[in-house]
Amino acid sequence: MKRERMLLWVVVALGLAYAYVMAPSPARAQGSGPITLNFVSFAPAANVVEFQHIKKELFDRVNQLAKGKLVINVKGGPEVIPPFNLGAAVKNGTIDMACIPNAFFEDLVPGVGVTHLSSFTAVEERKNGVFEALGEIYKKAGMFYLGRGQATEHGYFMMFLNKPVEKQSDFKGLRLGGSTSFHGQFKELGGVASTLQTTEYNTAMERGQVDGLTSSVYIATAYGLQSVTKYVILPGFWRSSVALPVNLAKWNKIPSDLRKLMISEMAAYEAKFAPYELEQRNLFIKRFTDAGVKLINLSPDAARWFVTASTEGAWKYAQERQPGDIIPKMRQLLTKK
Missing domain, CATH: 3.40.190.170 (Bacterial extracellular solute-binding protein, family 7)
Incomplete structure (x- = not known):
């Protein structure tokens, strides 16, 4: 009888140990699926330059390079959230990120309503401290400034x-x-x-x-x-006055390697966008x-x-x-x- 009880306790103990080893830790369980960032644009999905281009050249590329660890989910344009409500939606976490003209949310981020008047290109802003200064302003409003959603030359x-x-x-x-x-x-x-x-x-x-x-x-x-x-x-x-803010709380939950990936790809996208936009501008005027x-x-x-x-x-x-x-x-x- 004693031997049977002892055997029973051994089996239970082994079972508990197996369950403990095989059960995912809280950190592992949380990271078992991809991090999803829901994105909405002020521009309609039919807009090739202001919607489709950033989806293909930035978001799809980030998704590919993240290899399933992070997914930017493009939800749509004004039919999802009215453009003037996008800033508040990012701030309160209704969505995670958006392309928004500065005037649409300047009441939430004082000072950004004049960024379209900048003398500098987006590439210059990342070198001369402007990008970092704007980032600090966004953080005070509960957002992370990823960069210029449309890094254009003058005349836009x-x-x-x-x-x-x-x-x-x-x-x-x-x-x-x-x-x-x-x-x-x-x-x-x-x-x-x-x-x-x-x-x-x-x-x-x-x-x-x-x-x-x-x-x-x-x-x-x-x-x-x-x-x-x-x-x-x-x-x-x-x-262009379009910025790409991300909800700060969501941004801070993204692992550092994926944040670095997004920042690097955003900078590369800004550098490529200006010549592309100039070409497209002339075609659209036609x-x-x-x-x-x-x-x-x-x-x-x-x-x-x-x-x-x-x-x-x-x-x-x-x-x-x-x-x-x-x-x-x-x-x-x-x-x-």
């Missing part, structure tokens, strides 16, 4: 009008719409500013609610402005001219005034919206000496 934004302009006085009184990033420009040019969601652009132009608006040629194309616009004004101005839209190339004097007024107006408006020293500090940070 353009004005689309239904009234012709040639000189400074022609801009006075124009009803101009767009995000708050452009309100300072509109006012400095002598126009009347109104806020429009990108999804409202086509209807506002078609119904004559505005005389024109400022946008990238890609967003303009995605929302069919070539069918409701008469003129495109050149030169263009500023860089879509407008092919549709019968007229290009208005301002004279050198008018062009100089137009770009300067647009930029100064943007800085002034930013200061009005965010009194204090944050905007002067940002101007010093983003301006070549």
Whole structure:
């Protein structure tokens, strides 16, 4: 009897030991599946340059190099989360990361609403301390700044009008719409500013609610402005304002090797995007001219005034919206000496 009991205890002890050895530790269990980062863009999925390109050239590449340890899950565009809600969605963890124009969430990250006015390329910003300085600002808002979702050269934004302009006085009184990033420009040019969601652009132009608006040629194309616009004004101005923030709590849970991979691939993507975008910009402008839209190339004097007024107006408006020293500090940070 005693021998049977002893044998029973040995079997139980061996069973418990086996279970202990074979059971995954908490850390192992947590890492048994891939880390998933859910991504949403402000741009529609049909937008080749602003949606499809980053998915193919950055996210798909990261997924491949991560070898199943990390997956960036592209959920979609504005149909998933309205663009003006993306910043809050990243901050509170509703989604993990997003491409967002700076004006759409500047209230959450004070100062970033002027990054499109930077004198530096994205490559230069990673070398001269601008990238790190922006990163600190994002961290205070509960986000990690991965980089510029669209690292463009100057001239990225353009004005689309239904009234012709040639000189400074022609801009006075124009009803101009767009995000708050452009309100300072509109006012400095002598126009009347109104806020429009990108999804409202086509209807506002078609119904004559505005005389024109400022946008990238890609967003303009995605929302069919070539069918409701008469003129495109050149030169263009500023860089893209799109940033790629990640929820900070989620970012901190990613193993360091995968964080390094994402940062490295983001920097490489920024360097490749600028020449690609310039080529695409010209092709998309041709879509407008092919549709019968007229290009208005301002004279050198008018062009100089137009770009300067647009930029100064943007800085002034930013200061009005965010009194204090944050905007002067940002101007010093983003301006070549």
